[in-house]
Amino acid sequence: MSEDWKDQLHEVYKVVKDRQKNIRKEPSKFDQHIGRKGMKGFSDSGIPLTDAAAKKQQKNKSSYNSRKGNYHFSKLRVINDARAEVSRKYRMTNPEHAELVKKITEKVYEESVKQKEEVIKKVSEQTTQRRFRYSPLEDLKFNSPVPRKNYNYYDPIVRDDTIEVTPANDVREPVFKNKIDEAIYKLRKEQIKKWIVIG
Numbered sequence: 515m516s517e518d519w520k521d522q523l524h525e526v527y528k529v530v531k532d533r534q535k536n537i538r539k540e541p542s543k544f545d546q547h548i549g550r551k552g553m554k555g556f557s558d559s560g561i562p563l564t565d566a567a568a569k570k571q572q573k574n575k576s577s578y579n580s581r582k583g584n585y586h587f588s589k590l591r592v593i594n595d596a597r598a599e600v601s602r603k604y605r606m607t608n609p610e611h612a613e614l615v616k617k618i619t620e621k622v623y624e625e626s627v628k629q630k631e632e633v634i635k636k637v638s639e640q641t642t643q644r645r646f647r648y649s650p651l652e653d654l655k656f657n658s659p660v661p662r663k664n665y666n667y668y669d670p671i672v673r674d675d676t677i678e679v680t681p682a683n684d685v686r687e688p689v690f691k692n693k694i695d696e697a698i699y700k701l702r703k704e705q706i707k708k709w710i711v712i713g
Contacts, residue, residue: 555567
């Protein structure tokens with residue numbers, strides 16, 4: 515009984531699998547478009563134009579990010595660094611190699627010193643000396659006139675800091691929402707004119 519059930523389930527699975535295989539997605543016009551680096555489904559600037567291309571790009575990015583830090587602490591890196599250090603020490607034990615390295619470093623140092631001197635010389639030639647040199651102590655010399663403050667204790671000068679302001683006449687007529695507000699405004703204006711004439 516149990517074997518029959520498993521066989522039936524296997525047959526149903528095969529049927530569903532074949533149906534899913536036969537279902538085709540509607541082809542996009544960008545599926546065969548060859549863009550950047552000869553990849554299908556990408557534009558010339560590397561932007562994915564189809565869903566499949568976007569999924570592929572995301573998968574590549576995630577796989578690259580997961581692999582990126584593997585070499586940093588790997589045994590291979592430790593072995594390579596150890597080999598490089600041993601070979602460097604071995605080369606430096608050879609007197610010819612050590613002398614060659616010393617000559618190269620001295621030559622590089624001399625060239626850098628020469629370049630520095632040339633730059634200093636060029637800069638000093640470009641800057642022209644000023645004819646009149648100003649020193650701040652010139653203002654403090656005794657022969658130059660120094661303005662003195664006048665302290666008048668008996669007749670103090672009173673400064674009037676008041677400012678007269680004349681308000682501008684607002685000539686513009688106000689804008690009203692309806693006729694009632696306009697009528698009220700005109701009546702009030704006429705009453706104010708009458709009070710001014712009477713008063």
